[in-house]
Amino acid sequence: DGDHWPSSEEVNDVADAFLSPGLACDPVNTPTQKWCMFETDVNQMFFDIPCNDYGRSKEVIWTQVAGYSVAGVGTFSHTVAPRCSDVPFAPSRPNAPTRVDSSMHHITITWPLPSQTDLHDALHAGYKIWMDDGADGPFTAVTLTDNLQTRYTKTGTYAGAQYRFKIQYLSEVGESAESDVLAAVAAAPPDAPVVLITSTSNTEIEYAAELRGSTGGAPITSWQLYVSEDGFQDDIPTSPTVEDIPANFQTRTYTCPSPKATYYWFRIHGVNAAGLGAGGTVKTKCSSVPDQPPSPTRVTSTANSVTIDIKPANLHDAYLTGFKVYTDDGADGPWSIDSVLDTTQRTFTKYGLSPGLPYKFKYQVVSEVGTSAISDTVTHYAAATPDPPTIYVTGTDPDGIYLAWTPGFDGGAPITKWRVYGSKTGLGWPDDEWTIDSSAMYVNDDPTPYARYIDCRPHPRWGDIDVRARAFDGYLYFKVAGVNAAGVGQASNSFRFRCAAQPTQPDRPQKVSGTASSITISYAPRAEDDNNGAIFTGYKILYDDGFNGNWQEVTITQTSQTQYTIGGLTAGLQYQIKVKVLSEVGESEPSDPMRGFTTTYPTIGADADPPTPPHYVSSDNCPDSFN
Numbered sequence: 001d002g003d004h005w006p007s008s009e010e011v012n013d014v015a016d017a018f019l020s021p022g023l024a025c026d027p028v029n030t031p032t033q034k035w036c037m038f039e040t041d042v043n044q045m046f047f048d049i050p051c052n053d054y055g056r057s058k059e060v061i062w063t064q065v066a067g068y069s070v071a072g073v074g075t076f077s078h079t080v081a082p083r084c085s086d087v088p089f090a091p092s093r094p095n096a097p098t099r100v101d102s103s104m105h106h107i108t109i110t111w112p113l114p115s116q117t118d119l120h121d122a123l124h125a126g127y128k129i130w131m132d133d134g135a136d137g138p139f140t141a142v143t144l145t146d147n148l149q150t151r152y153t154k155t156g157t158y159a160g161a162q163y164r165f166k167i168q169y170l171s172e173v174g175e176s177a178e179s180d181v182l183a184a185v186a187a188a189p190p191d192a193p194v195v196l197i198t199s200t201s202n203t204e205i206e207y208a209a210e211l212r213g214s215t216g217g218a219p220i221t222s223w224q225l226y227v228s229e230d231g232f233q234d235d236i237p238t239s240p241t242v243e244d245i246p247a248n249f250q251t252r253t254y255t256c257p258s259p260k261a262t263y264y265w266f267r268i269h270g271v272n273a274a275g276l277g278a279g280g281t282v283k284t285k286c287s288s289v290p291d292q293p294p295s296p297t298r299v300t301s302t303a304n305s306v307t308i309d310i311k312p313a314n315l316h317d318a319y320l321t322g323f324k325v326y327t328d329d330g331a332d333g334p335w336s337i338d339s340v341l342d343t344t345q346r347t348f349t350k351y352g353l354s355p356g357l358p359y360k361f362k363y364q365v366v367s368e369v370g371t372s373a374i375s376d377t378v379t380h381y382a383a384a385t386p387d388p389p390t391i392y393v394t395g396t397d398p399d400g401i402y403l404a405w406t407p408g409f410d411g412g413a414p415i416t417k418w419r420v421y422g423s424k425t426g427l428g429w430p431d432d433e434w435t436i437d438s439s440a441m442y443v444n445d446d447p448t449p450y451a452r453y454i455d456c457r458p459h460p461r462w463g464d465i466d467v468r469a470r471a472f473d474g475y476l477y478f479k480v481a482g483v484n485a486a487g488v489g490q491a492s493n494s495f496r497f498r499c500a501a502q503p504t505q506p507d508r509p510q511k512v513s514g515t516a517s518s519i520t521i522s523y524a525p526r527a528e529d530d531n532n533g534a535i536f537t538g539y540k541i542l543y544d545d546g547f548n549g550n551w552q553e554v555t556i557t558q559t560s561q562t563q564y565t566i567g568g569l570t571a572g573l574q575y576q577i578k579v580k581v582l583s584e585v586g587e588s589e590p591s592d593p594m595r596g597f598t599t600t601y602p603t604i605g606a607d608a609d610p611p612t613p614p615h616y617v618s619s620d621n622c623p624d625s626f627n
Contacts, residue, residue, distance in 0.1 A: 005064070005076075051084030058085050058121040085120040088169035088176035094118075096180035097129075097167050100151060102274050103188040104159035104217035110151045114169050122171035130168070130178065134161035134186065143170075157186035159217035162273070187218035190270030190277030197284045198251050200369040202260040202316060205286055208251045209268045218272040220247045228265040229258065231283065256286035261317035287318040289370035296325075296361045298380045299347050301486040303355035303412035306380045310340065310348050310363050318367040323348070326364075326374070330357030330382065353382035355412035358485065379485075383413030386482030386489030394451065396585050398501040398532065399468060404451040405480050405492065413484040418444035419491075420452050424467060426477035426494055437488065447482075454478070456499035469500030469533025469585075500534035503581040503588035508595065509541075516606050518567040521594065523579040534583035541566065542580070542590055546573030546604070555582070574601040 040047050051057045060081045067074040088094070097109040114124060124147040130139040131154055144152065157163060162185050169176040191213025199206040209223055223245040245252060245268075256262065263285050270277040291313035299307040310323050323340040325348050340348055353359060358379045365372040387408030395402040407415065419440035423429045429438050441461050442452050454476070456468045467476055475498050481491040504526060512520040523539060525531070539556040541564050556564060569575060578590040596602040 049084070056084050059083065083122050083173055085122040085171070085173050087174040088114055088119050088122070088171050090120070090176070093177035094167060094169055094179040096182040097152075097165050098182065099184040099274075101188075102157075102184060102186060104186055105157055106153050106155045107157055107163055107165075107184045107186055108151060108153040109165050109182060109184065111167050113148070113150060118169065119171050120173075122173045125170040125172055127170060128168040128175060130166045132164045134158055134163045136164075139164070139166070159186055160219075161186050185218050185273035187272055187274040188214070188216035189274045190214065190216045190220060190272055192278035192280040193223075193268055193270055195266050195268050195280045195282040197266075197282060197370070199289070200284060200286065201288045202286065203256055205254045205256060205264065205266075205284060206251050207254060207266055207268075207282075208249075209270075209280065211270060215270070216272055216274050216277065218274055220270045220272055222247050222271045223249065224269045224271060224276065225252075225254075226267045226269075226279070227254065228267075229262060231263075231265045258286070261285055261287050285318050285369050287367075287369045288316040290315050290318070290320075290365040290367050290372035292373040293363060293365050293375045295376040295378045296348075296363055296380075297378070298487065301380060301382060302384045304353050304382060305349055305351045306353060306359060306361070306382055307347050307349040308361050308363075308378075308380065310346060312365045313372065315365075315367050316369075318369045319343075320365070321368055322366045324364040324366060324371065325350070326360075326362045328360040330354055330359045332360075335360075355382055356414075357382055381413040381485030383484055383486040384411035385486045386411045386415055386484055388490045388492040389450070389480050389482060391478060391480055391492050391495035393495075393497050393585075396499070396501055400456050401454040401476070401497055401499055402451065403454050403478055403480075403495075403497075407450060407482060408489075410482065411484055411486055411489065413486055415447045415482040415484050415489075417447055417483045418450070418452070419481045419483060419488060420444070420454075421479040421481075421491065422454065422461065423477040423494075424462065424465070424472075424474065426475075426496065454499070467499050469498050472499070473533075474498075498534050498585055500583070500585045501532040502586040503531045503534070503536075503583045504529045505589040506579055506581045506591045508592045509577055509579045511594065511597075511602055512563055514602070514604060514607055516571040517569050517604070518565050519569065519575070519577070519602060519604060520563060520565040521577060521579075522563045523591075524562050525581050529581070531581070531583040532585075534585045536581070536583055538582045539564075540580040540582060540587060542578040544576045546570055546575050548576070569604045571605050572603065574599055574603050576601050 049061060051059070051061070060083050062079050062081045064076040064079050066076045094111070097111040100108040100110045102108065111127070126143060126145040126147050127149070129142045129144065129152050131142070132139050134157060142152070154163065162183055165182040165184065167179045190211060193209040193211045196208045196210060197205060198208050211220065225243045225245060227242045243252070256264070263283060265281060265283050267279040267281045269279045293311055293313045296308035296310060299309050301307060310325065312320050320343045322343060325338045325340060326335045327338070327350050328335050330353065338348065338350070350359070358381055360377050360379050362375050362377045364374050389405035389407045391403065391405045393401055394404045403420065420442040421429060421438060422441040444452060456462070456466070456476070458464050458466045466472060475496045478495045478497070479491040479493070482489040506523060506525055509521040509523040512522050514520065525536070536559050537557065538559055541554040541556065542551055543566055544551050546569065554564065566577070574596060577594040578592070580590050581588040594602055
């Protein structure tokens with residue numbers, strides 16, 4: 001027990017009894033333990049104590065040593081208390097340590113605490129950690145005396161280098177055998193990649209991974225894909241991977257096991273020598289991208305903006321998320337891109353445009369799974385539609401009307417054509433209800449002449465009706481609209497006119513009377529002239545200055561007035577006097593000049609006074625006939 005030792009006399013008595021080296025024990029039972037004495041050969045400086053024979057297996061034996069000679073037993077040494085136990089883990093060896101975590105600058109390893117069985121009931125004294133230099137060089141050891149420590153961190157490592165570790169367990173009786181070797185790379189697991197969906201269809205999903213963070217200091221050796229249909233995934237996967245993917249993959253195709261339009265969550269982890277990295281996740285639907293949309297049509301425009309329509313095509317059961325609208329600079333230059341995020345929006349207006357330039361438009365439909373093909377490109381002008389023109393008539397003939405107009409503002413883009421609309425009532429137009437999209441009676445594809453001849457003879461445009469005034473007792477109504485790149489402009493106000501020829505030329509006027517400064521004339525339409533079916537509106541009296549110079553005109557609006565006195569004339573001068581007949585469609589050609597009594601033109605002057613009454617002078621028999 002380390003406290004009860006034999007006296008010198010007892011030792012001498014026992015020693016004297018030894019006939020040869022061996023074991024001698026105190027035969028007297030003490031309250032604690034008996035003591036034993038071992039004698040060895042004088043040349044032997046060690047001795048194996050048989051613990052089992054002594055009954056002290058895995059127990060402490062307190063030991064002292066003394067020299068023995070003919071003079072007796074010498075002074076005893078200090079006491080030592082070795083335990084009768086094997087070194088830890090004997091006759092086996094401990095397991096290799098394991099990696100806890102690592103980075104480019106450290107590696108942390110761990111090992112389990114030893115059990116009493118592992119220590120053979122000896123006191124635990126610590127550990128000895130062996131590690132190399134990361135280049136397969138020699139091992140160096142670090143002794144840890146804290147027997148509760150189970151982790152060790154090696155710092156100052158080189159990124160990507162592989163370090164070797166092994167461990168020995170220490171007890172009061174010695175060191176265990178060296179463990180197997182752990183090889184660990186000085187690297188962290190990779191950062192989470194960005195998972196990209198490169199394309200989808202109704203049956204397949206093509207995906208890719210892009211590592212924008214750190215590899216952790218060691219090359220990516222592979223990727224692991226996990227797929228979920230509900231989005232619930234542990235941070236560290238415990239279920240088998242769907243696919244173990246080579247490190248150098250570009251894209252990969254996943255065949256959807258469920259019907260079209262099912263959602264899938266894809267999570268991809270990078271793997272390097274440090275282990276499984278963080279996962280990057282993306283959600284997508286097994287659905288094709290939207291079909292190509294129709295070309296954008298113009299809804300409206302101004303001199304500085306264009307509004308187009310945007311329509312989603314077949315979305316293949318995916319949700320619409322918006323549109324991408326492309327517009328060039330109006331000069332075949334670069335394209336700008338505008339994103340429309342309002343999924344209810346069906347028109348898009350591009351502002352800040354230059355008047356009159358041809359801008360190109362195209363767009364894409366965006367759904368939750370991707371973007372459609374780009375629509376066909378369409379050109380629209382930054383212009384408003386033309387303002388309405390002002391209509392008038394330049395003339396008529398027996399079969400038609402010469403319609404003309406003065407253009408308004410062209411809206412910022414050149415007028416390319418004119419649309420002429422006609423109606424027999426002013427209420428019913430070609431499409432019954434008037435709109436600028438109504439069928440035009442005539443289209444002037446050449447925008448330069450601002451005129452159109454309207455043929456009034458029977459034709460399908462008039463319902464095969466003769467609308468000339470002699471056959472049609474009514475007016476015709478017209479509207480004109482300009483067309484430019486922005487569309488059909490606002491139509492003019494309705495213009496009413498009768499399809500009748502101008503009045504025929506009247507007869508010469510006749511002199512009724514005259515004074516020294518005036519002349520009274522009479523005039524009338526020809527008896528056979530009905531004004532070609534138009535309403536008679538008056539006369540126009542024309543006379544010159546008596547010197548074949550300037551002409552004066554006087555309009556008579558009283559259609560019943562058939563005489564007119566021209567005053568302010570100069571006596572003795574010959575004046576040219578003509579007359580025109582007026583109707584609602586125009587005026588006739590002037591009549592031939594009025595004739596004088598003895599001259600070409602009438603001479604201004606008072607009429608001669610009448611002679612005295614005749615009186616009888618003589619008579620004779622009247623001849624049978626007069627010569």
